[in-house]
Amino acid sequence: MKILVIEDEHKVAEALKEGLEHESYAVDIAHTGEDGFFLLNSKQYNLLLLDLMLPGRDGIEILKTIRDKKLDIPVLILTARDTVEDRVLGLDSGADDYLVKPFAFPELLARIRVLLKRGKEKQTSRLQLADLEMDLIKRKVKRSGKDIALTLREFDLLEYLLRNQNQIVSREMLAADVWKETNRATPIDNLIDVHIARMRRKIDDPFETKLLHTVRGVGFIFSEDTP
Amino acid sequence: MSFLPKNIRTRLTLWYVLALTFILLLYAGVSITLVYINLRNNLDDQLQQDYEIVENLIRIMPNGTVHIDSDDDPYFHERWFQIWSADWKLLYESRSFTGKILPPISKSVETTDGFHSYSLQLKNNVDLRVLSGKINIDGKWLFIRLVRDEESLWNQLSNFMRLMLIALPVAIILAGFGGYFLTKKFLSPIDEIADKARRIGEENLKERLPVINPDDEFGNLARVFNEMLERIQKSFVRLKRFTSDAAHELRTPLTAIRSIGEVALQDYKDAKYYREIIGSMLEENRQLTHLVDNLLFLSRTEVKNFKTHLTKLELKSFTQETVEFINVLAEEKKQTIIVKCESEIIVNADRTLLQQALLNLLDNAIKYSPENSEILVKVNIAEDNSAVIEVKDNGPGIPGEHLVKIFERFYRVDKGRSREMGGSGLGLAIARRAITAQGGTLTVKSEVGVGSSFKIIL
Ligand SMILES: Nc1ncnc2c1ncn2[C@@H]1O[C@H](COP(=O)(O)OP(=O)(O)OP(=O)(O)O)[C@@H](O)[C@H]1O
Ligand SMILES: [Mg+2]
Numbered sequence: 001m002k003i004l005v006i007e008d009e010h011k012v013a014e015a016l017k018e019g020l021e022h023e024s025y026a027v028d029i030a031h032t033g034e035d036g037f038f039l040l041n042s043k044q045y046n047l048l049l050l051d052l053m054l055p056g057r058d059g060i061e062i063l064k065t066i067r068d069k070k071l072d073i074p075v076l077i078l079t080a081r082d083t084v085e086d087r088v089l090g091l092d093s094g095a096d097d098y099l100v101k102p103f104a105f106p107e108l109l110a111r112i113r114v115l116l117k118r119g120k121e122k123q124t125s126r127l128q129l130a131d132l133e134m135d136l137i138k139r140k141v142k143r144s145g146k147d148i149a150l151t152l153r154e155f156d157l158l159e160y161l162l163r164n165q166n167q168i169v170s171r172e173m174l175a176a177d178v179w180k181e182t183n184r185a186t187p188i189d190n191l192i193d194v195h196i197a198r199m200r201r202k203i204d205d206p207f208e209t210k211l212l213h214t215v216r217g218v219g220f221i222f223s224e225d226t227p
Numbered sequence: 228m229s230f231l232p233k234n235i236r237t238r239l240t241l242w243y244v245l246a247l248t249f250i251l252l253l254y255a256g257v258s259i260t261l262v263y264i265n266l267r268n269n270l271d272d273q274l275q276q277d278y279e280i281v282e283n284l285i286r287i288m289p290n291g292t293v294h295i296d297s298d299d300d301p302y303f304h305e306r307w308f309q310i311w312s313a314d315w316k317l318l319y320e321s322r323s324f325t326g327k328i329l330p331p332i333s334k335s336v337e338t339t340d341g342f343h344s345y346s347l348q349l350k351n352n353v354d355l356r357v358l359s360g361k362i363n364i365d366g367k368w369l370f371i372r373l374v375r376d377e378e379s380l381w382n383q384l385s386n387f388m389r390l391m392l393i394a395l396p397v398a399i400i401l402a403g404f405g406g407y408f409l410t411k412k413f414l415s416p417i418d419e420i421a422d423k424a425r426r427i428g429e430e431n432l433k434e435r436l437p438v439i440n441p442d443d444e445f446g447n448l449a450r451v452f453n454e455m456l457e458r459i460q461k462s463f464v465r466l467k468r469f470t471s472d473a474a475h476e477l478r479t480p481l482t483a484i485r486s487i488g489e490v491a492l493q494d495y496k497d498a499k500y501y502r503e504i505i506g507s508m509l510e511e512n513r514q515l516t517h518l519v520d521n522l523l524f525l526s527r528t529e530v531k532n533f534k535t536h537l538t539k540l541e542l543k544s545f546t547q548e549t550v551e552f553i554n555v556l557a558e559e560k561k562q563t564i565i566v567k568c569e570s571e572i573i574v575n576a577d578r579t580l581l582q583q584a585l586l587n588l589l590d591n592a593i594k595y596s597p598e599n600s601e602i603l604v605k606v607n608i609a610e611d612n613s614a615v616i617e618v619k620d621n622g623p624g625i626p627g628e629h630l631v632k633i634f635e636r637f638y639r640v641d642k643g644r645s646r647e648m649g650g651s652g653l654g655l656a657i658a659r660r661a662i663t664a665q666g667g668t669l670t671v672k673s674e675v676g677v678g679s680s681f682k683i684i685l
Contacts, residue, residue: 215506216510
């Protein structure tokens with residue numbers, strides 16, 4: 001999987017490259033719109049990460065040219081501008097998704113995964129990690145054969161963690177996907193932390209192997225291995 | 228109107244000089260006409276008297292000729308008249324040359340009963356006033372025509388006009404000057420105000436415009452401007468304080484990041500240690516991000532054309548959902564949140580903003596009240612038909628002197644304690660903006676030791 005990153009801020013670009021390469025993507029970086037456009041035309045990419053504020057050619061312009069040329073590459077916009085109008089402009093110009101800076105890296109990874117396997121969302125009725133099982137139809141959760149009672153919200157949370165197992169999920173991702181809270185000025189971090197703590201009490205505390213781990217400063221990971 | 232002078236003083240003077248000229252010209256025209264009519268009437272009266280005298284002097288001789296008893300009239304030689312027969316023959320004239328220069332008597336005299344007066348001008352530009360009449364003497368019809376020179380009439384009239392011609396411009400010029408100086412005097416406060424206003428800038432916003440006479444229009448103008456200056460000054464002060472407050476708030480996490488990083492680099496430690504350090508730095512970064520997000524939200528809602536998305540919203544279920552959402556935080560402190568709502572209430576509101584405000588109020592209520600306490604959320608319709616969501620706690624309350632300030636950005640009653648709990652002091656500012664942006668109000672009542680009550684009124 002090859003990703004092109006068009007981002008003028010060198011530090012951010014380098015961090016993105018390293019982080020993405022760590023996830024086994026092949027990454028090229030362009031620091032200006034022109035370079036990026038040249039690379040897009042000369043090589044094949046599976047995904048474009050596009051910064052909107054670029055020197056020279058503006059990100060929206062590049063996006064429009066790509067769409068005019070009918071290049072069918074998924075585009076994920078990264079930008080510091082996050083008014084509704086900006087979002088609409090970005091999506092109208094042909095972007096597939098939109099991420100506001102500063103963003104959580106795990107969230108970027110999650111969005112990239114969604115874009116790369118779009119339409120191939122698995123339809124399952126069961127989710128599992130180690131000896132923890134979730135039956136999505138009966139809405140039942142068991143660990144080591146023992147039933148675990150969860151509230152509605154906890155069930156949603158656990159389902160999300162199971163679907164994203166072995167990947168770091170940030171609080172932003174949980175806020176947006178589990179709590180459906182997209183307003184960044186509504187702080188629900190405390191809320192999330194409390195729910196995570198309760199979840200631990202139910203699914204981890206009585207058992208030897210811990211599954212729900214905190215990655216300090218980043219978020220949580222649902223995995224058999226300790227990070 | 229580019230040909231008008233730019234400054235009001237000249238323009239005003241010009242306008243009223245113009246108006247005055249117009250009025251005076253009108254006045255002159257009318258009075259000249261009146262004088263003329265008056266003089267002519269006088270002339271006609273004299274002619275009338277002449278006529279009566281002449282009438283009595285006429286004798287008809289037996290041979291049919293006309294004789295005038297000129298001896299009975301001391302002024303006879305100054306008179307100028309003709310006598311015509313009914314068949315339009317000139318029977319007599321007081322000066323023999325007259326017949327040659329005067330046109331024949333007009334036939335309309337015959338048809339006119341009484342007298343017939345008119346003016347006529349001779350070829351040599353001599354103006355004459357004529358009176359003709361019909362008389363019957365001894366059964367014989369005669370026409371008498373009397374003439375007087377209009378020279379003295381025109382002399383008097385032209386004297387009068389000359390007087391006007393001199394007096395009018397003098398009056399206008401005098402009035403113009405007077406007006407100019409008067410307007411100058413009356414408009415002088417404007418210059419003073421302008422002068423002062425020019426010198427008020429960012430550094431001396433405290434200064435005010437001079438109010439010379441508080442009761443007149445300029446005094447009023449200056450007062451209004453002063454009130455504006457007052458508002459500008461206040462918002463300037465607020466802005467300055469906000470900037471420094473914001474900078475200070477940013478400084479805290481920045482300092483933390485810096486010290487954590489610097490301390491970590493003092494020694495060589497294992498990966499686990501560095502992971503902790505980086506994690507801790509990221510946590511501070513989170514703080515910063517939150518702060519910036521909140522500030523952005525505030526600045527975005529403060530612009531005038533901020534768009535809200537009003538929809539029909541049922542308050543009972545909305546409140547229950549919102550309480551449900553945050554309830555775990557209360558449960559952690561063994562607090563109970565009770566929602567009281569008699570019936571369903573439908574309002575027009577921006578759901579996201581309203582939820583944000585209510586969450587902030589609930590967050591505070593939970594955060595600042597003790598464990599095992601009770602928080603009451605009451606939804607109802609007030610007497611004035613507005614919808615009210617009240618969040619009432621049994622917490623420590625807020626002292627009166629802080630009550631007005633808690634809605635200000637970064638304002639916290641107890642800085643240390645609040646920051647410990649992760650607060651930046653923006654919660655209530657955001658809540659109030661979120662409510663006022665959709666036309667509502669957010670008010671507070673509090674009693675120390677009893678509790679606080681925040682009311683969202685929509
Ligand atoms: N229910 C309450 N009881 C007592 N004090 C309160 C209550 N609500 C607010 N306050 C006081 O008002 C101050 C301002 O509240 P605000 O919500 O704006 O800031 P914060 O809670 O300190 O921080 P933030 O909401 O940004 O996390 C608080 O610091 C607190 O001292
Ligand atoms: Mg608060």
